[in-house]
Amino acid sequence: MTPSARIQAAIDILDKVIIAAQSKTAPADRIMSEWARANRYAGSKDRRAVRELVFGAIRACGPVPANGRAAMLRLAQTDPQILPLFDGSQYGPAAIGEGEEPTPGGVAPDWLVRKLFQSDITGDEATALLSRAPLDVRVNSLKTDRGAVMAAHEGEALVAPHAIRYPTGTRVDDWAEAKDGKLEVQDLGSQIACLAVEAKAGETVIDLCAGAGGKALALAAAMDNLGTLIASDTDRRRLGECNHRMVRAGATNIETVLLNPNKEAERLEPWNASADAVLVDAPCSGSGTWRRKPETRWRLSPDVLDEFAAVQDRLLAIGASLVKPGGRLVFVTCSLLDQEGPDRIAAFLEANPDWKAQRPALPAGRGHGDGTRLTPYHDGTDGFFIASLVLAC
Numbered sequence: 446m447t448p449s450a451r452i453q454a455a456i457d458i459l460d461k462v463i464i465a466a467q468s469k470t471a472p473a474d475r476i477m478s479e480w481a482r483a484n485r486y487a488g489s490k491d492r493r494a495v496r497e498l499v500f501g502a503i504r505a506c507g508p509v510p511a512n513g514r515a516a517m518l519r520l521a522q523t524d525p526q527i528l529p530l531f532d533g534s535q536y537g538p539a540a541i542g543e544g545e546e547p548t549p550g551g552v553a554p555d556w557l558v559r560k561l562f563q564s565d566i567t568g569d570e571a572t573a574l575l576s577r578a579p580l581d582v583r584v585n586s587l588k589t590d591r592g593a594v595m596a597a598h599e600g601e602a603l604v605a606p607h608a609i610r611y612p613t614g615t616r617v618d619d620w621a622e623a624k625d626g627k628l629e630v631q632d633l634g635s636q637i638a639c640l641a642v643e644a645k646a647g648e649t650v651i652d653l654c655a656g657a658g659g660k661a662l663a664l665a666a667a668m669d670n671l672g673t674l675i676a677s678d679t680d681r682r683r684l685g686e687c688n689h690r691m692v693r694a695g696a697t698n699i700e701t702v703l704l705n706p707n708k709e710a711e712r713l714e715p716w717n718a719s720a721d722a723v724l725v726d727a728p729c730s731g732s733g734t735w736r737r738k739p740e741t742r743w744r745l746s747p748d749v750l751d752e753f754a755a756v757q758d759r760l761l762a763i764g765a766s767l768v769k770p771g772g773r774l775v776f777v778t779c780s781l782l783d784q785e786g787p788d789r790i791a792a793f794l795e796a797n798p799d800w801k802a803q804r805p806a807l808p809a810g811r812g813h814g815d816g817t818r819l820t821p822y823h824d825g826t827d828g829f830f831i832a833s834l835v836l837a838c
């Protein structure tokens with residue numbers, strides 16, 4: 446592909462990404478893969494270059510762009526090689542029309558920047574939300590140890606006991622260790638969130654929103670497969686994936702439980718007031734994961750945030766009903782918006798005087814409200830809010 450053709454391909458993909466973000470359909474990664482499948486003439490260098498352009502443009506625009514050209518013109522403001530490629534050549538983008546404007550730059554749409562500001566995320570902290578994420582893995586202590594993996598694949602040992610960092614793009618999925626369940630790709634922040642649960646061998650632990658089991662697998666390893674670990678979710682497909690990953694990881698103490706939306710408490714009734722610890726890894730805006738999915742900031746609106754907050758309150762209440770006296774309720778969101786963190790915990794504690802916040806000793810992060818905050822800038826992790834609450838005996 447010529448350099449101009451790559452720009453046009455990126456513009457076409459950006460058009461789809463923008464529409465999909467607003468209609469809350471396919472993520473940018475999937476749109477990229479579909480383009481690569483449908484355009485076999487594009488070699489691996491072309492695909493890499495087009496991907497760089499697409500994600501570069503998404504990161505460079507603050508508000509939702511009017512279209513792919515406006516997004517690419519914004520990227521052109523940061524890279525002088527792009528503008529001359531709007532040359533009207535065959536397969537390239539048409540020359541820039543009169544009055545055609547780039548999308549403004551910035552971290553996010555203005556309303557969201559204000560929300561971040563109110564949550565103390567400004568300056569370098571805000572800019573880092575759009576930096577490039579490294580690749581972290583968690584070594585599965587049920588099958589091996591960090592030293593053995595590092596002896597085979599040199600990397601950086603991180604502050605969580607089983608975490609190793611590799612350069613972005615490292616193809617760990619191709620390693621025998623990944624195929625054998627000896628390691629899982631998992632951001633350091635997620636691994637630290639699991640430490641907050643303080644899961645121990647022999648306990649009863651419930652991972653209420655287990656999804657595909659990223660954290661449940663870490664909890665099973667922390668429990669050394671001893672005790673009961675319930676992994677529940679309303680998403681059948683994700684729980685199915687959790688079942689596959691459990692087998693690969695040799696995690697034998699996990700029982701997956703499919704929940705019906707709005708009837709979660711009924712299905713979980715057998716575990717009422719019986720858990721040593723409940724993890725509520727709640728659905729959220731994902732504002733802490735823009736490094737990996739920068740287009741998701743264009744999917745949000747104040748109403749969507751209010752809906753997430755309401756679901757988080759409901760899941761906290763369900764989680765609380767499962768904890769035994771003296772037990773722990775750990776609330777986690779991959780968001781840096783106070784509305785999805787400290788505000789939820791403050792509201793819960795106000796309504797539930799039997800509970801107290803107790804900050805667990807974690808190897809990274811800073812106190813924020815009644816919990817701990819991890820940020821890309823300060824901790825080199827995805828953004829997380831983590832709170833641990835204890836029920837009076």
Ligand SMILES: C[S@@+](CC[C@H](N)C(=O)[O-])C[C@H]1O[C@@H](n2cnc3c(N)ncnc32)[C@H](O)[C@@H]1O
Binds near residue numbers: 658661683706
């Ligand atoms: C942040 S994700 C969980 C990620 C997962 N714990 C991990 O570590 O990979 C939130 C999950 O909450 C689930 N969820 C949404 N509504 C729920 C509900 N009412 N009850 C239980 N799970 C729910 C979603 O399906 C999603 O898998």
